Amino acid sequence: MTVKIVINPNQSIEESPKHYFGLSTDTKPTIALPGSLPAPTVGSDFIETDNKARYITGDGTSWFQDPIEKAMKDLKASIDALKEKLDEIAFEAGKIRTGHERNLWGEVIEEVENPVN
Numbered sequence: 013m014t015v016k017i018v019i020n021p022n023q024s025i026e027e028s029p030k031h032y033f034g035l036s037t038d039t040k041p042t043i044a045l046p047g048s049l050p051a052p053t054v055g056s057d058f059i060e061t062d063n064k065a066r067y068i069t070g071d072g073t074s075w076f077q078d079p080i081e082k083a084m085k086d087l088k089a090s091i092d093a094l095k096e097k098l099d100e101i102a103f104e105a106g107k108i109r110t111g112h113e114r115n116l117w118g119e120v121i122e123e124v125e126n127p128v129n
Contacts, residue, residue, distance in 0.1 A: 030050060031057055041058075058075060
């Protein structure tokens, strides 16, 4: 894919932080790599359109993943893992309850296959 660029309105292309869009496999532009794209200025960002990751440059040469975005992705992954674990616990608790009812009354009042759903 070709890297696309957007600049802020009412600012010159040399001064404006630039917003680059491309694939994660595309080379991010730097001031050290002269090419067809304008060099990034401080605060420019690069959005990887295939995985939605956002990278920021503070000096026009090195890029780092947006720390807030990265923290949010990590938090979501942790929450998803916790939900999965809670579903497993709820399922096991349902099996224990069913077994307890059998011991008390010799029968199951209500069979529960998956108490989460």
